[in-house]
Amino acid sequence: MEFFERFAVPHPSFAIYASMVGIALTSLAIVVGLTYFKKWGYLWREWITTVDHKRIGIMYILAALIMLLRGLVDAVMLRAQLAIPDNTILDSQHYNEVFSAHGVIMIMFMAMPFLFGLMNIVTPLQIGARDVAFPRLNAISFWLFFMGAMLFNIAFVVGGAPDAGWTSYFPLASEEFSPSVGTNYYMMSLQLSGLGTLMTGINFLTTIFRMRAPGLKLMQLPMFTWAMLVTNVLIIAVFPLFAVALAFGAMDRMFGTQFFTIGNGGMDMMWANLFWVWGHPEVYILILPAFGIYSEIISTFARRNLYGYKSMVASMVAITILSLVVWAHHFYTMGQGVLANSIFSIATMAIAVPTGIKIFNWLATLRKGKIEFTTPMLWSLAFIPTFLIGGVTGVMLAMASADFQYHNTMFLVAHFHYTIIPGVVYAFIAGLIYWWPKMFGFMLNEKIGKVSFWLVAIFFNVTFFPMFITGLDGQARRMYTYSEETGFGPLNLIASIGAIGLALGFIVLAYNIYWSTRYMPRNIGSDPWNARSLEWSIPSPVPVYNFATLPHVKSSQAFWDAKTKGHNLFPDKVEEIHMPNNSGVPFIMCVIFFIGAFSLIFDMIPLAIASLIGVFACMAYRSFEANHDHGYHIHVKEIEETEERLRGANK
């Protein structure tokens, strides 16, 4: 019995028991459903073992949408608790667990996979490649992320959820002040998904450098692919650092090392430094792809080429570099003195310059255009004024002196939601709607899409604008309650009402996916938006080999020029195509990773060692297998038939 006690939740409540039942029932329903409809084989052959970048991308996005739902439920719970003074819906411990989960899930398990999903689907298509450089590594990346996400999500029903915030500052996160296994979950699940992220970075950088279509130069890449390039450079620069920080944190908690302890030479602020040296670039890892998506969509629906291509690239590179040297602005209040704070202030404000250039370039792209208000365009347009507020408040926060009054307040919370929701979430939704026909061969309904857009765009402001004001009135963030006499009540109530509207907007978005899957027409052609880049030159949905013959590229908007100037994009003859085999090893290996991480969390060292050996065994197996696993070939006849069928249906 003693062995099993560790898996009990230390601070249970009705909601947690209800979730346990819910999770059990859902799992059961999935198992029964798969068995009843005889879909196990299909699931294994077509999805779990796939190495196709498009399918992996779809799985990433599906996971991201589910995590978005989870994060949204957390957010609604937080807002419910703060709606009125001295509320008792959540107690302190649960509130702390919920806001920690909200932060980690939204950033690491919603935004990151959403980014990887779009990156996976779009990047190879935009550069005219048949797949990524290392398709099997790509599958490992996905499954590592997935296992990390699952690990994090079982925390609140097995052993207890992390409760030290998404930043997990030491010494609060140490064994002494957070004795439950929650923070172990944080360390291990982020380690797993972080490893997957790093592999993705290596994979896509190699892909973009070496697998571009004939004639496609770096300075002709579509802006989205450029964004992916700099994003992956950032990933490679900072994710190893995060891995180190997480390992230190985990070792402090599990093996009694003294990295972030009080006394014995430990340095608690070292965690904050390491965390933000990774953490600040991390937010740019999220926002740079978003900038890429906006560039594609705004240019497509303004029916114009992107204004200032070169300065767009230069500003992204500048942001990338600057993002590495501003981390200390997250703790101006640590007392590092006037000089250090001044330097970090100025470096931080300097980011406003390249960002400003981008905004002006987008405005100039709209100028003399022929603007069509499709749903992806609406999301992209709403981004500009809303993100602007996030940006200018960012400059305000960058000023170290004034930050002494904003730090740790709702003003900060309002600011980063104003950057990350219009900046990242709007972009990913816009990208999802924009590339949806390429993924699935039908479009999402525009009318329902517009309803969800307006709900989100309006209620986002209702939710977060009041927080600027309560922050300036002294409402500290991450506090589970406040008293009546503080006077924060009315504005918090408005924010909470806004949260309901916001949630409603996302529900309508989900409904749109359901409705469109059932009722939208399937014969949409390969280029439903009249777009400009290479992915629109091939059938929707994309055949497994992507391009029957590789495109020959002469400009930064190859497909548009082919359409308007009559270039022949595909002069080559169809030849046999070599494709990689599917494999179950990535999935099995990541399941073993999961078991290993889980056993470390609960201090079951023998099982952890066994898992490590299992992982190495998988790698060794692959090492030998690769000598005679040469993939398979698609024959010319088959390609011609497929092309005829897909393109024929579109005529």
Place this chain on the structure above:
Amino acid sequence: MKMKWTLLALIFAVATALTGCENPLAVFDPKGPQAATLSDTIILTIWIMLAICVVVTVAFIYMLVKYRASKQSKDYEPPHIEGSAVVETIWTAIPIIIVAFLSVVTVVSLKDVEATPKGYENKEPLVIYASSSNWKWHFSYPEENIETVNYVYVPTDRPLEFKLYSYGPISSFWIPQLGGQKYAMADMVTTLHLLADEPGEMWGRNSNFSGKGSAHQLFDVQAVSPAEFEEWVEEAKAKSEPLTEEKFDELLKTEHVGRQTFTGTHLEFSPAPEGSHNMDDMENKEDMEDMEDMNHDMDHK
């Protein structure tokens, strides 16, 4: 487009509310020169940011209204424009100028709030050690030899030097009406310069999440005239019990307590981690000397 106008109107309404005097927000209701500096800085930046927002939003709406597809003829083909070095340089330069100006503002105001307030340099500052423990604030007045918990009395028109540290997780010491916040940490002491220039009651808090009880880690600040402050010190000395080590340890373990007053401070038996790094180094040197001695001994044997 209605949304954007609503938004703009909202911003204006808020700006008026912020600067208006009826029921000012804590940050805009300074009771001392440091907070006043910060309040002025923030209001200045809000106006600049508002101007930027208005200009960009107007340009944005102009583009949307003028160049929307429904307004143009069907055969209008948008032109291909690569960009313009001149135009792009201009809109690189404008943010640079704004950022440069704000950098100057930052450095100047930062210097001001990180030092004894101007005009009070020759007054002797009152040193108060403020330490955070789960989830209380202890205020030690070494000179006056008294200690309070969860409330602090300060004299007006005298520079205050709060020495901050923590027994455990990082906390942030913040009295918005007197000035900005600063971290209290376990292995070092940080100094916060404040000053109250009018008497009154204010609240202060730990604004940094530090665990289960941090929402309730609040304290009262009472700014009184120097004479009244002396009176309060005398009274506290006369009426309170002495702070013993046992009592203090017990206090550290208690999660929440009300206001308390003691004579004597805990600094005597549980000193602040000031310059502890130097002490570490000294210990090292001693250790190393010991080691060397041992080596010598071993050599001799």
Place this chain on the structure above:
Amino acid sequence: MKIDNSLPLEYSTEENRLKILGFWIFLAAEIALFATLFATYFAYQGRTGNGPGTEIFEITPVLINTFALLTSSFTIGLAVNAMRLGNKKAMLTFLGLTLALGLVFLGVEIKEFFTFVHEGATIQTSGYLSILFSTLGTHGAHVSLGFFWGLFIIIQVSKYGLTPHTANKAFIFSLYWHFLDVVWIFIFSFVYLKGMM
């Protein structure tokens, strides 16, 4: 699979070229990893709490290790050279020699760790020792992994001969091994020499 015979075997297919570039990018990530460890190490210098500091270092094992690893970097260079000349036997011999030297390194390092622990310097003693053991341990773990990786390559080369596939693996392994050598030079200079001065 198109084989370009004008290039060395390990570069001869597109897949091979991708793998080599990918591995260089991986090494960039490794540089970031070790840079973090070194930066942290410098930050914790002198933060020894009540435990011992750099006085636990001994020069002899460090010199043996440096010699072993530098020589192994040379022998793996010879192995790649032999591979380019198509001399399978020489290549396998040099690879074997490389791994043997790696084993010497690991043996000495493990013994060194035991000595440290014996002197009361464990990973739990102080912040400084935590990062010292982590930095050395991370490098040591890389060498251990490299040992098994090298072993598999020896087996595969002897089993399948020098194919574009096995040559590619061996070449990438040599990059990895050289990298570990470079990291060791940094550890030798900035951890040991600096500590003993």
